[in-house]
Amino acid sequence: MTDIAVINYNPRLDYQAVFPELAERLHVFSHHELKNTEALARYEYVENCEAVPYAELMIRRLAREKPFTHIITDNEYDLERVARMREDLGIPGQSSASARSFRDKVVMKEVAGRAVPTPRFARLHTIVDLTDFIDACAYPVVVKPVKQGGSRDITVLRGEDDLIEFTRRAWREDLMVEEFVEGRMYHIDAVLADGYRFVASSRYLRSCLGVFSGQNNGSLQLRPDDPFARRLEEFFDRVLDAFDTPEAGAYHLEVFHTPQDELVLCEIASRVGGDRIPALTRATYGVDLHAVSLRLMCGLPVDPPPAALPAEVHGSVSILPQGRPVRIPGRPPFPWVRHYEVNEQAGPDAVTLHSASHLCFVIVAGADTAEVERRLFEAEDWLMANLD
Incomplete structure (x- = not known):
């Protein structure tokens, strides 16, 4: 019999629906x-599952009584400990070395740099490492933790005043620095396995770092027959060829398109993209990235990816917390709005903590990326005008 251990993060995942044929064999520890x-x-x-070792301890003890055939997770921050358990227990799946290459951004860029352009970068041990890098590369530079996500704890240093202010903060032992890259940012979201390939390309509405200066965040899809989408997919394939990858997995790649028409890697993760990406993918392609990737990791059948071009593509924009009580408006009155949702967990004084922070978000549809973008701005303007 197949027994599967799961460390879950997604608060909306229904494991009985994802694994109807073996729900009674699932052992789920959830964030x-x-x-x-x-x-x-x-x-x-x-509680606090990412930080406490309880789930790992219990999975190891349960495995003594009845071995697991698979150990899986949907959470980027659990990839390494799940890989470590697999190796110790002789279970197939992503290795520890592979997980680390996608989690540690310095290792990630060392690996990817064999195949594609990356920003210049360095691991930081002391402040001298940072000042040496600035001397060599000049401002602006980006300082960030090597294993963080959601644009958390990222600092852009644009000059000496920023550097001085940065040195007044407590030093962290997990930092790296890289040169700032100008250009629009795109993301590629994929699920790959033997006999299965789904790849979709999108563009961020604005820089993910813009949320920390008050800009609402969003994403809009490219049509799969767009020549630039094909170019992004080719770039994704080149990046992934440089990595040790499992037989089945999900990937989220972010890439800069510079004013010089160059594609430069930002980051790649071996997990499903966050924020509204899964919802947009379901709306356009009918593909549930979480369900498909988790089933493929366990060797279970899934429906083939769609072969036909989609009738429409989608985009989303999330309205940032305002740091003060506001009246959140109702659904925007436009026929092309496909979904509107209010974050019931956001308190009246909520502030922006990461790139997925939001008071509410809207999903719109359009014939192509340009139409979706126009509609996103129209919906955003309406929501902001009716926010107070």
Whole structure:
């Protein structure tokens, strides 16, 4: 019999629906409280699951009684410990070395740099490493943790005043620096396995770092027959060829398109893209990135990816927390709005903590990227005008 251990992050994942044929063989340890868990072999909500070792301890102890055939996770921050358990228990899947190459941004750029352009970068041990890098590369530079996500704790240093201010903060032991790259940022989201290939390209509405200066965040899809989408897919393939990858996996790649028409790697992760990306993918392609990737990791069948071109593509824009009480408006009154959702967990004084922070978000549809972009700005203007 197939027994599967899961460390879950997504608060909306329904494992009974994702794995209907073997829900009673799933042992799920979750970062968030889940619904519809009665049929699972085991379910535990683990408070602060990313930081505490309880889930790993229990999975290892359960494996003594009945070996697992698979250990899986949907959470980027759990990739390395899940890989470590697999190796110790002789279970197939992504290796520790592979997981680290996608998690540690210095290692990631060392690997990817064999195949594609990357920004110049360096790991930081002391402030001298940072000043030496600035002397060599000049301002602006980007300082960030090597294993963080969602644009958290990123600092752009544009000059000496920024550097002086940065040195007044507590030094972290997990930092890197890289040169600032001008240009629009695109993302490629994919699920790959033997006999299965789904790849979709999109563009961020604005820089992900813009949320920290008050800019609303969003994403809009490229049509798969767009020549630039094909160029991005070729770039993605070149990047992935440089990595040791598992037999089945999900990937989220971010890439700069510079004013000189060059594609430069920002980052790649071996997990499903966050924010509204899964919802946009379902709306356009009917592909559930989480369900498909998790089933493929366990060797289970999935429907083939769509062969026909989509009738429309989609985009989303998220309205940032304002740091003060506001009246959140209702659904924008436009026929091309496909979904509108309010973040019920956001308090009245919520502030922006990461690139996915939001009070509400809207998903719109259009014939192509340009139409989607126009509609996103129209919906955004309406929401902002009706926010107070």
